Amino acid sequence: MKKAIVILAVLFSAMLFTLEVTKVQANPIKLNKLEFVTYDMDLVYSNYFETGADLSDLEIPDAPEKEGYIFVGWSIEIPDKMPDYNMRIHAQYMQSQVVVYERIGA
Numbered sequence: 001m002k003k004a005i006v007i008l009a010v011l012f013s014a015m016l017f018t019l020e021v022t023k024v025q026a027n028p029i030k031l032n033k034l035e036f037v038t039y040d041m042d043l044v045y046s047n048y049f050e051t052g053a054d055l056s057d058l059e060i061p062d063a064p065e066k067e068g069y070i071f072v073g074w075s076i077e078i079p080d081k082m083p084d085y086n087m088r089i090h091a092q093y094m095q096s097q098v099v100v101y102e103r104i105g106a
Contacts (some may be wrong), residue, residue, distance in 0.1 A: 049082040067092035
């Protein structure tokens with residue numbers, strides 16, 4: 001009986017050691033969020049990327065429309081690699097104005 005307890009204790013210790021070694025060798029993957037949002041914070045695009053992931057092939061979302069404004073671009077240039085932080089990229093607009101001049105008299 002004592003032999004069985006000693007064998008079980010050794011097996012249990014070996015299992016715990018294996019679990020601890022596995023935890024130390026595990027490589028956690030850090031995911032960061034990339035978002036494109038409109039002027040009023042409506043979500044245009046959202047996805048998670050691993051830090052350092054290649055973003056060079058990322059398709060930039062279409063320009064969101066805003067009445068009375070012209071879309072002029074996104075707030076920052078998208079980097080080639082995903083940084084180690086979340087990114088929120090805002091749509092930027094310029095107010096469009098129509099000015100009509102009328103000549104009075106000949």
